[in-house]
Amino acid sequence: MKSFISLALVISLLFTMVNLNLREEAPKSEEAFDPAPFMHSPQSTANGIMISWQWDNQSNILQINSQSQSPFHNIEVYDEDPSNMIFEYLFVDQVNTAEWNMTISDGNCTCMISINSIEGHLHQIVANIGEEVHVPMIAMTSTPSTDPHRGSISYAGNSYNVNENISLSNTLIFCQFSAGHQSCESTISDYWNNVGGLVDSFSVNWTWEGDESFSINLNLQDVSQLSDGEYYVGWALRDENLLSSWSIIPNTLIVDRKAPEISLAGPVMVNESSQKITIDASQTDDQSSLFYSWIIYLPDGSARGPYEDEKQYLNDVVPSLLITPNISGEWIFKATITDEAGNQNVSNLTLFVANLGPVAHLALNSIPIQDGSSHQLVHGREWMFSANASTDTSNDADELTFSWLLDGVEISAQSEFHLEEHEISGVHMLNLIVTDDDGARDEISISLIIAGSEETVKEGKSIFVAVGISLLLVIIGTVSIGLFWARNSKRILPDWKPNSK
Missing domain, CATH: 2.60.40.10 (Immunoglobulins)
Structure with a gap:
């Protein structure tokens, strides 16, 4: 009987322990299957x-x-x-x-x-x-x-x-x-x-x-x-x-609802030259970044945009231009300036470019000749006349035209020409006219005397005769005046007689 009771107690104790273990493990099982928080x-x-x-x-x-x-x-x-x-x-x-x-x-x-x-x-x-x-x-x-x-x-x-x-x-x-x-x-x-x-x-x-x-x-x-x-x-x-x-x-x-206030600066009058000038809109006032557009109206009425070498860049925009005023007349620079908001303003600057005329220079056989001078040319030689030393502004220098007039008739349109002895004789007037591409001109006039030619010999004889006659007349006049005074002096002076005692 005691053995049976002991066995029953052992079984009961084991059952209780298993029950407790299950209760302790149950929450772990629930936690394992709950979704993450x-x-x-x-x-x-x-x-x-x-x-x-x-x-x-x-x-x-x-x-x-x-x-x-x-x-x-x-x-x-x-x-x-x-x-x-x-x-x-x-x-x-x-x-x-x-x-x-x-x-x-x-x-x-x-x-x-x-x-x-x-x-x-x-x-x-x-x-x-x-x-x-x-x-x-x-x-x-x-x-x-x-x-x-x-x-x-x-x-x-x-x-x-x-x-x-x-x-x-x-x-x-x-x-x-x-x-x-x-x-x-x-x-x-x-x-x-x-x-x-x-x-x-x-x-x-x-x-x-x-x-x-x-x-x-x-x-x-x-x-x-x-x-x-x-x-x-x-x-x-x-x-x-x-x-x-x-x-x-x-x-x-x-x-930004306000248009840019444009400041467009540059000269209003210059002489025609190859010296560059600046047209500047960089001081335009606005609170945002600006974009610049340029149109250049030339004296002949045509229009163009600035060339690449005329653009003065600043942070990828062109607020100013560097211009060569090589054409005389009225230039107009139109600047259209737009800000980031799309506000826009336009301003023009007018520039008058005054033309500088050419200066004619004449050389005879490489010797400079002055305007209005006379030159005696030796008969039997060749003469070279040159206008290559004539000057103008650098932009016009290559466009000069030349005209040589002998006694009013054009004999050459080159910058230099040769004049041979058999082409002319006697006394003549030579004119050089130099003209630039704007029509401005300068002129030199000289006299040419061909020494030793038939005409100049005749002219020399005529001059000699005229001079001789003039001298003869002077001599005759002088002698006549002397005789006249001699006669008059005899009438005026009293006769002289010695005193008698």
């Missing part, structure tokens, strides 16, 4: 940027994955107070795919994830982490480019934690860039306590879609109170329960 977001893509996130509520780690068509510029993660930055990173290398891990220590966050590409494209999403109340927020999916704007601009995005049954107040806020980011942050964050405050805010229509997306359209031409300049743009959002949020959009807005 992760939260995932769907992928969100806008402006060529994809963002997704994953939350581990055991390790309190938020993992963000992103891909971008153009390399990343920076990422920021902050909660409903943008000044409370949870994570930020500025890319140095060009990267198109990245993963970030960050710790949310208290496990609660209405986290704004904002990623910018180097081309200025922006994409934002909101990650609701934890069980605390999440304030209403908006994430921008489209913003105006960073270029200056003068017309319509638009923003688009998605709302988060917005109850469609609760009324919502929202506004777009502009803060002068010159005030500084920190000052604008302070002002925009306090917007609901100081509505209007120190910032420019406008009643802008926000178009809400059924899927909680929105768009904002604003024509800058209609907002006269917004002066030209660069602005931080922020938004402020508040529901009827006074839950609010705000943010500054990463991309600034440049408002």
Whole structure:
């Protein structure tokens, strides 16, 4: 009997131990089959940027994955107070795919994830982490480019934690860039306590879609109170329960509705030459980068653009020209200057180029000859006349024309010519006329006497006879006058007689 009781006790004890072991292992079995405590977001893509996130509520780690068509510029993660930055990173290398891990220590966050590409494209999403109340927020999916704007601009995005049954107040806020980011942050964050405050805010229509997306359209031409300049743009959002949020959009807005004030400088009158002059529009005033277009109207009425060697480049644009004023007359330089916003202005500069006429130089057998001189040429020789030393401005020197006239008849149109003894004889007049391409001219005239020729001998005899006759007449006249005076002197003088005693 005792043996039976002992056996029963052993069996009962074994059963109890097995039962206890099963109870202890059961929770382990349940834990092994429970899903992991992760939260995932769907992928969100806008402006060529994809963002997704994953939350581990055991390790309190938020993992963000992103891909971008153009390399990343920076990422920021902050909660409903943008000044409370949870994570930020500025890319140095060009990267198109990245993963970030960050710790949310208290496990609660209405986290704004904002990623910018180097081309200025922006994409934002909101990650609701934890069980605390999440304030209403908006994430921008489209913003105006960073270029200056003068017309319509638009923003688009998605709302988060917005109850469609609760009324919502929202506004777009502009803060002068010159005030500084920190000052604008302070002002925009306090917007609901100081509505209007120190910032420019406008009643802008926000178009809400059924899927909680929105768009904002604003024509800058209609907002006269917004002066030209660069602005931080922020938004402020508040529901009827006074839950609010705000943010500054990463991309600034440049408002530029004013045309460039052109400053076009250069001489208004110069002498025709090959010396270069500068036509300069580089001092044109505008707040953005400028683009220059030039048209040159020449004295003959034709028009052309500047040649490549006339363009004076500065950062890939041509704000000035280097011109050779080699054509006399009126030049007009037309500068059309356009800023980045598309504002445009036009200005003209008129330049009068005065022609400088040629200066004729004549040489006989390489000996320079003066205008108006006379030259006796020896009979029986050959003579070379040259105008090669004639001068003009360098641009006209190659275009000079020559005309040699002997006694009024053109005998050559070359810069030099040979005159042989049998071609002329006697006394002649030689003229040299030098003309440039503008019609300006200079002239030299000389007398030529061919010594030893028949004509000059005859002319010499005639001169000798004339001179002889003249001398004979002079002698006869002199003798006659002497005799006349001699006779008259005898009549005037009294006779002399000696005294008698």
